[in-house]
Amino acid sequence: MTVITPELAEAFQPGDHLLVLQETGDLLHVPAAQIALAAAAVDRAHAAFMAMSAVPDQAIERFFDRFAARLDDPSAWHAIAEANRQDVERAQSGGRSTTRLVATDRMRQDMIAGLRAWRDSETLRGRVVERIDHPGWTIAQVAAPLGVVGFVFEGRPNVLADAAGVLRSGNTAVFRIGSDALGTAQAIMRHALVPALDEAGLPPGAISLVESAERSTGWALFADRRLSLAVARGSGRAVAQLGSVARQAGTAVSLHGTGGAWMVADRDADAERFSAAVDASLDRKVCNTLNVCCIHRARVTDLVPVFLAALESAGRARGFGCKLHVVAGDETVLPDGWRTATVRVRRAEGERTEPLTEIQSEDDLGHEWEWEDTPEVSLKIVDDLDHAVTLFNRHSPRFAASLISQDPEAHRRFYDTVNAPFVGDGFTRWVDGQYALNQPELGLSNWQSGRLLARSAILSGSGVFTVRSRVTQDDPRLRR
Incomplete structure (x- = not known):
C-alpha cells in the first residue's frame, strides 16, 4: 500500500x-x-x-x-x-x-x-x-x-x-x-x-x-x-x-x-603521454570528460606534479583555473599550496570562491563533477593496476576507462578486467559516435545496469x- x-x-x-x-x-x-x-x-x-x-x-x-x-x-x-x-x-x-x-x-x-x-x-x-x-x-x-x-x-x-x-x-x-x-x-x-x-x-x-x-x-x-x-x-x-x-x-x-571517464597512470607510464592525455580530456565538460585519475603509488613523486600541471593547463585554456578533489589519506602527496589555496570557480549559478582542493571519501569516486569553465577532477593514489581496476568496477558508472602504460601485458589485463564498454590508452574524449565511428550517435550507454544485449554502447x-x-x-x- x-x-x-x-x-x-x-x-x-x-x-x-x-x-x-x-x-x-x-x-x-x-x-x-x-x-x-x-x-x-x-x-x-x-x-x-x-x-x-x-x-x-x-x-x-x-x-x-x-x-x-x-x-x-x-x-x-x-x-x-x-x-x-x-x-x-x-x-x-x-x-x-x-x-x-x-x-x-x-x-x-x-x-x-x-x-x-x-x-x-x-x-x-x-x-x-x-x-x-x-x-x-x-x-x-x-x-x-x-x-x-x-x-x-x-x-x-x-x-x-x-x-x-x-x-x-x-x-x-x-x-x-x-x-x-x-x-x-x-x-x-x-x-x-x-x-x-x-x-x-x-x-x-x-x-x-x-x-x-x-x-x-x-x-x-x-x-x-x-x-x-x-x-x-x-x-x-x-x-x-x-x-x-x-x-x-x-x-x-x-x-x-x-558519465565521467577514469584514467590510470601505471607504474611505467610515460610522463609526456600522461600529461597530454589529461589535458586533452579536460577541454570541456561532457560525459566523456576525465572525472577520476588514478596514479600508481610508485610514481607519485614525478607523476602527481605532471597531473597537476596538466590540470592547471586545462583551466588556463578556459580562463577560470581548476579544482581538485582528493581521496582522504592521499592529500599528503600534494604540495602545500594546493592544500591551502582557493580558486575562483564559475558555476551554473554564478562565480564563487572555493578551496582549490577538497577531501572526498573513496565511496564518492562515482560522483560526476559538473563544471562550467573550471575543470574539476578527483585524484586517487593506487597500489597497483589491479587496485585501480577494483575501484573502477566498484565505484564508477562503468563508462569509459583509459590506461597510460608502456606494458602490452598490462593493457591486455586492463581490457580483460575493467568493466567498461569504452577502453583506451590515451585521452578519454574519443568516446563519441561521430568522432570515433563516423556515425552521429543517438546516445551513449554505460554499463551501470549491466552489459548491453548484442549491440555497442x-x-x-x-x-x-x-x-x-x-x-x-x-x-x-x-x-x-
Whole structure:
C-alpha cells in the first residue's frame, strides 16, 4: 500500500495518470494534458512509420541532404541561433548549466557533417543478414525497421540532427527535449527539419517534437506502449526514472545517466603521454570528460606534479583555473599550496570562491563533477593496476576507462578486467559516435545496469533495426 500526499491528491484531476515505479516506489503524476500531447505525437509517428515502407531509400537520402542544406543556409541558421541565444539567456538567469546548450558554429558544422554522413551511408533496410538453406526450402533473415523511437534529451539542441539518423533504416521518431533547449528545438524544426521532410516527400510526423516544457510529458511519452525503443540522456535520477517508466511499459531502453571517464597512470607510464592525455580530456565538460585519475603509488613523486600541471593547463585554456578533489589519506602527496589555496570557480549559478582542493571519501569516486569553465577532477593514489581496476568496477558508472602504460601485458589485463564498454590508452574524449565511428550517435550507454544485449554502447541510427524471417518454399509438398 502507498499513501499519497495531500498535495498530490489536490493536484490530481480526471483523466490524469499516476505512475508507480516498482523499482523505486516513486509516484509520478502525469496530467491528462501532457498525456494527450505525447499521445498525439506518437499517433503521428506511428502513422508515418506505417507509410515509410513505401518510401524509397532515395527519398530518405534526400531528406538528410535537404536538412543539412537548410542548416547550412545563413538565414535559417540566423533564426535558429537567435532562438538559442534566448534559451541560453533564460538558462543563465535561472542558474542552470549552459555548457551543452550553446549552439556554436562547431556544433552547426558537426550537425551538417553528420546529416551528410547519413545521406551517404548504406541502409540496412531489406538487407539479408543470414540465409539458411534446407532441402526444398530457404529462410532469409532480413533486417527491417524497428518502429517508433522515443527520445528524451537534456538541453542539447544538436540531438535533433543526430537522432534523425533513425530514419535511415525506415524508423520514425518522437522527441521531447529539455525545457532549456525547447526554443532552439522548435526553431530547428520550423526552419530546417520539417521543410526537409516536406521537400523529400517523407510522411508528416516522421519526426515529431512534443512541444512541452513539462517533465511529465517525458513520462507520458515513455509510458506509451507503441514505442519500440526509448532513448534517454540527461541527469542520473531523471534518466533512471524515465528508464523505469519505459521498462514497466515493456519497451526496450537505451540509457545514459551518469558519465565521467577514469584514467590510470601505471607504474611505467610515460610522463609526456600522461600529461597530454589529461589535458586533452579536460577541454570541456561532457560525459566523456576525465572525472577520476588514478596514479600508481610508485610514481607519485614525478607523476602527481605532471597531473597537476596538466590540470592547471586545462583551466588556463578556459580562463577560470581548476579544482581538485582528493581521496582522504592521499592529500599528503600534494604540495602545500594546493592544500591551502582557493580558486575562483564559475558555476551554473554564478562565480564563487572555493578551496582549490577538497577531501572526498573513496565511496564518492562515482560522483560526476559538473563544471562550467573550471575543470574539476578527483585524484586517487593506487597500489597497483589491479587496485585501480577494483575501484573502477566498484565505484564508477562503468563508462569509459583509459590506461597510460608502456606494458602490452598490462593493457591486455586492463581490457580483460575493467568493466567498461569504452577502453583506451590515451585521452578519454574519443568516446563519441561521430568522432570515433563516423556515425552521429543517438546516445551513449554505460554499463551501470549491466552489459548491453548484442549491440555497442554507442547507439547510432544504423543500429536501430529488427530482423524478420522470410521463407521461400521450393518444394510444394513439404511438410513436417
